[in-house]
Amino acid sequence: MMTAQSTSVGRHIKVTGAGIAGVVSCLPERQVSNAHFEAQFGESAVKDVVKMIGVENRYWTDDKTSTRDLCLKAGQRLLTQLNWLPESVDALIFVSQTPDYRLPATACALQADLGLSSACIAFDVNLGCSGYPYALWLGMTMVQTGAARRVLLAVGDTISKIVDPTDRSTALLFGDAGTVTAIEQASGQSASFVLGTDGRGACNLIVPKGAFKNHSQSGDPRLLDKASDCLYMDGGEIFNFTLKAVPALVNETIELSGVAADRHDGFLFHQANMFMLKHLTKKAKLPAEKAPINIDQYGNTSCASIPLLMTTCLQDQLRNGSMQLGLFGFGVGYSWAGASLFVGPLKCVETIKC
Incomplete structure (x- = not known):
């Protein structure tokens, strides 16, 4: 049974009868170290930025590879490892802010790529940093209500394609990744979600040139000298929002989960930047050893960052045992989402290259 209520932080929702069966992350082959940026910005400037964001390496796609391609490889691997027949998948949700096209929905193309049934529900969700907990809520709700028995969540972004290479604040920060998570019926399991939005912060993390509206012509002085088809980020405003909303x-x-913080085995935060992550962990009074960080190796991978943490930092634990996890996504929108759920042992949890 699903229950819900509202608070100032967000909508509280509990979902039962669904769980995670497996997770696969797919990274591009191309690894980009900080040395790549020294010719553009200078060695000293690069070191100054890295002190704050903590990124040493990231993976970027080539011109021909899209988020859909990364998710396709992850989905194929996951179906094989779980021994799921394509026709047994009832729904596919693609969560990304870097889709293949304005239309059609990338989920429709992925449905065909994966050989899923024509009876499969497929649709896109345009969310970034908060996207993974939102996807889990959607997929698990579909299972709980009986709309689907098995759901694939394709969650990923290729933000490298929309950063301005002359903007230090974004060019060094982001990496690319695609992930797919399998959701299925799981009697006796429950998950707790807190979901919220404040669209007043939309202009602080934005690609100004939209599908049918160009925000760079709105008179916002911050955008006057910015490339309208590239990502703009007001780092100070984002930082202030995060410190207010995330703790x-x-x-x-x-609290909603009913499982005390000291009984949680891990807290997975969206990998925004190193300084912010350490500050949030301390402010929320969580033990640092339970809040893994991999932004140094992969960069900020947007909505893929939480499942990528699962398939890198927690691979062995989730393969061989079970964990009570808290998952927290926050950022572009502004949008935020938290989830507390029991995960594992998983039949498949791994990271592959494409």
């Missing part, structure tokens, strides 16, 4: 999100998610 409360953590507290309410844990």
